Amino acid sequence: MDTESLIKSLLKEAELYQSQGLLDDAKQKYDNAAALIEKNPELENRQDLLDTVSEKIGALGSDIDKVEKASKSPELSAKVQDLIKNLFAFSDEKDKDETELEGAIALAKFGQFDAALAEFNELIKRDSLRVVAAKNILRCHIANASLDDAVAQYGQWLSSDIVFSSQQLESIRIFLQGILDRKRIDKRLPSVVSSTHFEAVVTPSHVEEEISEDEEFLDITLIGIRPKAGRLIELDVNFQRGNTISVLIPGRDKDSINRVEVGLKLDDVECSSAFAVFMASGTVIEKTRIDTGAKRGDYRVEIKIESA
Amino acid sequence: MAILNLKNREIECKIVYYGPGRSGKTTNLEHIFKAFQKHVKGEMVSIDTEGDRTLFFDFLPFGVGKIKGCDVRVQLYTVPGQVQYSSTRKLVLKGVDGLVFVADSLEVRRKKNMISLKDLQQNLKDYGTNIFEVPLVLQFNKRDLAEQGIPLMSTEDMERDLNRQLKAPIFSASAVSGDGVGQTLTECLKLTLQSLQRQFNWAE
Numbered sequence: 001m002d003t004e005s006l007i008k009s010l011l012k013e014a015e016l017y018q019s020q021g022l023l024d025d026a027k028q029k030y031d032n033a034a035a036l037i038e039k040n041p042e043l044e045n046r047q048d049l050l051d052t053v054s055e056k057i058g059a060l061g062s063d064i065d066k067v068e069k070a071s072k073s074p075e076l077s078a079k080v081q082d083l084i085k086n087l088f089a090f091s092d093e094k095d096k097d098e099t100e101l102e103g104a105i106a107l108a109k110f111g112q113f114d115a116a117l118a119e120f121n122e123l124i125k126r127d128s129l130r131v132v133a134a135k136n137i138l139r140c141h142i143a144n145a146s147l148d149d150a151v152a153q154y155g156q157w158l159s160s161d162i163v164f165s166s167q168q169l170e171s172i173r174i175f176l177q178g179i180l181d182r183k184r185i186d187k188r189l190p191s192v193v194s195s196t197h198f199e200a201v202v203t204p205s206h207v208e209e210e211i212s213e214d215e216e217f218l219d220i221t222l223i224g225i226r227p228k229a230g231r232l233i234e235l236d237v238n239f240q241r242g243n244t245i246s247v248l249i250p251g252r253d254k255d256s257i258n259r260v261e262v263g264l265k266l267d268d269v270e271c272s273s274a275f276a277v278f279m280a281s282g283t284v285i286e287k288t289r290i291d292t293g294a295k296r297g298d299y300r301v302e303i304k305i306e307s308a
Numbered sequence: 309m310a311i312l313n314l315k316n317r318e319i320e321c322k323i324v325y326y327g328p329g330r331s332g333k334t335t336n337l338e339h340i341f342k343a344f345q346k347h348v349k350g351e352m353v354s355i356d357t358e359g360d361r362t363l364f365f366d367f368l369p370f371g372v373g374k375i376k377g378c379d380v381r382v383q384l385y386t387v388p389g390q391v392q393y394s395s396t397r398k399l400v401l402k403g404v405d406g407l408v409f410v411a412d413s414l415e416v417r418r419k420k421n422m423i424s425l426k427d428l429q430q431n432l433k434d435y436g437t438n439i440f441e442v443p444l445v446l447q448f449n450k451r452d453l454a455e456q457g458i459p460l461m462s463t464e465d466m467e468r469d470l471n472r473q474l475k476a477p478i479f480s481a482s483a484v485s486g487d488g489v490g491q492t493l494t495e496c497l498k499l500t501l502q503s504l505q506r507q508f509n510w511a512e
Contacts, residue, residue, distance in 0.1 A: 009457075016458050017416070020450075021330045021359055025416045063359065070358035072392075083353060087367065087383070090309065090403055109399055110364055222434065236435050250436050295309070296508070 003040050007033050011053075018060065023067065027060045073111020081107060081115045091239075097129055098239065105136065113144045130164065134172050142179060150176060151187065158192060166192045220245055220305070224270035225282075227259040235301075243305045244285070251289075251297030260301055262287050269305065280305045309403035310504050319510060320381045321500055322403055323493075326428050327410035328420035329361065329389030332449040335483035336410060337366050337386055340493060343486055347371050349381065362388040365400045372497060376511035382497065389424065398431045406443040406500030408492055410483075411470055413450045415459040418469065425470055443499035444476045447492045452482035 014029035088106035091098040104119035123133040141150035235247035286302035310321040325333040349369040357363040372380040387397040481488025
């Protein structure tokens with residue numbers, strides 16, 4: 001192919017890729033064409049060609065910039081937010097609390113923080129969801145880049161003893177303090193229990209016990225376990241209450257089902273959360289075969305995470 | 309995950325269109341929305357961003373009608389193809405019953421196809437699903453561009469790249485004109501319902 005035909009072909013490709021929205025590929029072809037034009041001074045109208053191609057490259061550069069700078073989580077209409085809540089809550093419809101919690105979490109995952117906050121602020125009124133909703137409220141503030149709002153929210157809960165028990169508030173404080181510490185933010189959150197009183201009534205071992213018994217655990221999304229020193233099994237966390245997580249093992253994975261028994265101690269549980277991956281130990285406390293519904297034949301396994 | 313109500317003879321399943329950015333996933337759904345109006349059970353929802361790129365997902369509720377006495381409804385989704393939307397893709401994939409992988413036939417997109425398929429495999433694995441076991445159909449899209457003299461991969465090369473091990477059914481398509489779109493969906497539906505039959509014996 002002679003140079004002129006090659007340039008024409010590159011420009012044709014570039015135009016088509018641009019029309020397809022393949023902006024990087026289009027720019028690459030224009031760059032190739034420009035280099036070829038530069039290298040061939042004998043070309044007729046060379047400067048005009050170069051100017052045209054440069055203009056195209058410039059325009060593409062600004063389109064690429066626009067795409068890269070576009071909002072990753074624009075505020076969606078209420079109708080679409082409702083759709084997200086309905087489509088991404090996977091729990092059994094009979095478990096209303098869990099379904100609504102999942103719907104609110106889905107909104108947060110799609111960056112609809114204001115709507116998610118409104119949902120969590122309703123869920124916080126329910127005793128069974130109070131702590132988990134509170135932690136998600138804090139998480140929404142943090143994800144929305146307002147750590148100060150999270151701290152202020154905690155302060156607001158602290159000064160009002162209507163909703164939370166002091167134990168629940170302490171659990172939330174530990175959760176938020178953990179996030180602040182991991183972000184290396186030098187701020188100590190006030191406790192509902194005065195530090196002297198707290199130290200006076202609990203020994204360090206009691207503190208540890210409180211920490212593991214209570215609900216300060218991060219939301220764990222995925223765990224990796226090696227029961228009986230076998231191969232690594234990665235399991236998506238289906239549900240979490242405090243330090244007890246529920247995972248599903250597909251019925252066809254006989255090997256994993258056989259290796260996971262009630263009472264089995266797991267020394268190295270790799271826990272992944274939105275904020276960090278950490279190692280913990282745990283104990284299998286329940287293993288149930290699901291006999292109805294979409295997951296029939298699969299096993300629901302509950303693991304108590306004991307130390308992190 | 310499919311919802312089966314055997315008492316009322318109803319099945320609702322989820323099919324996800326996966327593939328690299330700009331491969332034509334949304335265009336597939338748009339064609340289905342226009343061409344199969346009779347089966348469409350609601351609005352098509354598209355959540356996109358600058359340059360019509362899918363930001364979160366597209367969603368289209370679809371009704372197949374009665375099969376073996378069961379009313380079969382399908383939720384059709386697309387995922388955002390751009391690499392940076394990994395967590396959204398994974399979220400949309402949750403509970404999937406059947407998959408269409410829309411590969412871009414343009415030669416310049418060869419690597420993107422392979423990366424996206426690998427990403428699909430990993431995301432399924434994270435949910436405890438083996439890509440070899442999930443109902444999956446491959447669509448080689450944009451075949452119409454060959455007429456414009458644009459370098460496309462041959463279907464043989466694409467099959468070697470993407471389907472050497474999977475051995476999934478393949479359809480050549482042009483989502484813009486609609487060629488192959490219906491056949492792809494029909495095959496995926498067939499495989500999905502067969503898979504649900506193996507799991508739940510719904511057609512008994």
